Amino acid sequence: MDAQTPLFPSAYDLKAPAGAEGWEDLYPYYLTFQPNLREKEDAKFWFCDSQHWPNPFKPFDAVTVEYAVRCLGQYNTRHYLVPPANGVDYRIHNGYCYMSPIAVAPELIEGRIPQFLERAGHYFQNWDSLLDNWHKKVKANIAEMEALSFEKLPEVVPIDWITEGRGVDPHLDIMGNYDAAIQLLYKTWQYHFEFLNLGYAAYLDFFGFMKGEFPTIPDQAIAKMVQGVDSDLFRPDDELKKLARLAIELGVGDALKSGSVDEALAAVAKLPHGPAWIDAWEGAKDPWFNFTSGNGFYSTDKYWIDHLDIPMGYLRDYILRAEAGETIERPTAELIAERDRITSEYEAMMDEASREAFQGKLGLARVVFPYVENHNFYIEHWSMSVFWRKMRELSTMLKEEGFWPTDDGMFYLSRQEVRDALFDYGNAWATGGDWIGPSYWPQEIERRRGIIDALATQPPQPALNNPPAVITEPFTIMLWGITSESIQNWIGADEVEGALSGMAASPGAVEGIARVIRSPDQLSEIQVGEILVAPVTAPSWAPVFGKIKATVTDIGGMMSHAAIVCREYGLPAVTGTGNGSSKIQTGQMIRVDGNTGKVTVLD
Structure with missing residues (x-):
């Protein structure tokens, strides 16, 4: 060059x-x-x-x-x-x-x-x-x-x-x-990174070991060996699912389906089992509604605890889907079964010395890897929720x-x-x-x-x-997700009309209608069965993952939040396309191949 x-x-x-x-x-x-x-x-x-x-x-x-x-x-x-x-x-x-x-x-x-x-x-x-x-x-x-x-x-x-x-x-x-x-x-932020880099380091050590043992092993096969994590980052979404199931069980689902949050809660309170459901709702709020639809890095982020219409909207959707007989929970059992199958297949191909090293490195990766997602709730969501709330109070006081x-x-001033x-x-x-x-x-x-x-x-x-x-x-x-190949994608080298390349971040291949989202405020536009295309996704977008078929992002690697969350929700994903959200338009039929990292515009 x-x-x-x-x-x-x-x-x-x-x-x-x-x-x-x-x-x-x-x-x-x-x-x-x-x-x-x-x-x-x-x-x-x-x-x-x-x-x-x-x-x-x-x-x-x-x-x-x-x-x-x-x-x-x-x-x-x-x-x-x-x-x-x-x-x-x-x-x-x-x-x-x-x-x-x-x-x-x-x-x-x-x-x-x-x-x-x-x-x-x-x-x-x-x-x-x-x-x-x-x-x-x-x-x-x-x-x-x-x-x-x-x-x-x-x-x-x-x-x-x-x-x-x-x-x-x-x-x-x-x-x-x-x-x-x-x-x-x-x-x-000191606390944020106390464990995070070690979580990556342990995974990268395991990743390097597997590449040494099996040079042609797909990156996804290695990632699958640590999937099925029980992360607190998924708790806010899981709490809404439990509340949806409980609403149906207690007969308050219909009362929750319309009106403002206050109106819906007032209607529920009048029902025989309403107070029990409201107790569960209040119990979930602290701390799990300290959750932003953004990523915690901006003063404009909207947190559920301050904007209850956001979780209420997701809750209503879950109630409708649960009443229709859909499985709204994450496919954790299937992910763990797939994890164990792949792990045993590769382990069976190793000699005794390699198998001992494999068990040690995989064991460590599985112990420490959950932190890679888990910390996100406690720092970007809960801690930042409180910080931004206090700064907004100060800004409002000085406005008055x-x-x-x-x-x-105040946010137009430096600190x-x-x-x-x-x-x-x-x-x-x-x-x-x-x-x-x-x-x-x-x-x-x-x-x-x-x-x-x-x-x-x-x-x-x-x-x-x-x-x-x-x-x-x-x-x-x-x-x-920045590799020599992804850089070539950014500049359009070897570009083929209607085709995009990125990182094969979560397995599976599907076709569907694209929905391009540039802001969390647009999440309500997503329809069932569409493919989410965005510059980047936030972990808190998980409640819409039950509606979509796949995800495409402009940036992100195998260990990005988008990739990890999609694997945990069993959704195909291609990350790091560079400019997918600009090249693809809402309404286009696209094919997403999370096995190869290819995205194709079909019309």
Whole structure:
């Protein structure tokens, strides 16, 4: 490949869409490509992580990419010393996140192996007790966030603050609670990656072993050996299914089928067995409705607990399907039977020494792999649900004090600027003067809103600069589905009209009508028997998986959430097509082959 003619554009030559000029000022300096570093930055290959961050960042929302990717890196680089992989470099360009994995210099890999074995080995050998402790830490962190509150400053300090000689004022609490929220968020993402990279590492070790034993073994056959996991990520969906079955059993299903959530619940309460069903509904809400239809990374995410019409809509659909005699539960027994069949077939072909190694590596992978999905409920959903709720409360309080005209105003400020606005709020209160914020922020937020809206009009470039001749970094391949082949798909090399290639992520082949979805707000449009086509799916879309035949995504590897969830729901999936959601249109008949990674437009 000619180094003088990059396959993808340079960030430095990629202009912002009209109306988005000056977008760089919305983010910290370390998140943007610096002009004086062009030669260094252009020498790297960057890919757009639209799997986790499919939309341009409001300034405040960028904290999620900062903390998530920074904390991912610390465990590879400073905690466990993963032999071939350090962290991932990341930048925001034109509002989107670009990543560049940082490899370990080849001569340093061997020296990291004994340190990795000691450090990771301690976690592997004490997995259950350490994971029990992790759950306690995460739940305590959530409880600390829940306890935070943001009260408007009073006209005067209460008299008992004087008689007690307290010696401080309530603004201290506002500043302290905001700082605490940010630090608790930081801790949340430290916890997120404490186990995650080890879950991938154990699976990748097993994956490499199987490829060594059987060079032609399909990737899916290896993945099937760890399927059938009982993950808390599926609990919100499972709770709705149980509630649907219970509604039919208690004779309250018809009362739930229409009206607003409040109207439906009021109708149920009047029925003989209604209170019992409502008790079950209330019991499911905490914690399982702390679940977003997005992915937890944006302030705009809608959580079930705050938008009960979302779970109620899924519940109504489950009641109708259950009444029609459909099986609405996940096919867990079939998945486990298939898992055991494939496992025994390959094990039978091994000699005694290989079989012993196989049992050890598979055993470890099965112990640690559930965390790869399980953590998602506790971090992206439950923890982020509480964090965003508290930040919305703060934004609304400052709106009511005149700092901005809309509830979401604060999210157009960076996290550091929020501190400045809060100091302004307490400063003028203390002096008896006027706040500056109400005369400064409304027009500035409007300017920034225009920039973010303009950035959203232009889809991101899938990558920047030249890729390496061969992609070898395992996390890049497994999580994001970025391989030398997928890069060729992005640029349309060997493109055949009506045909798309991606990663064979979940087995099976079906034909059906395509439904292109670009936002969780469109999920209600999906009809029974359609094929879901999206830039990326979220794990919380699981309630619609019972209606669809298959899934196609633009980005994602074998270990992406889309791939894992589809395998656990028994749905064919092709991930990492690059541009499937742009090439395919709603209403087209398509064929999805999750065995080969091929998607064909049939009309």
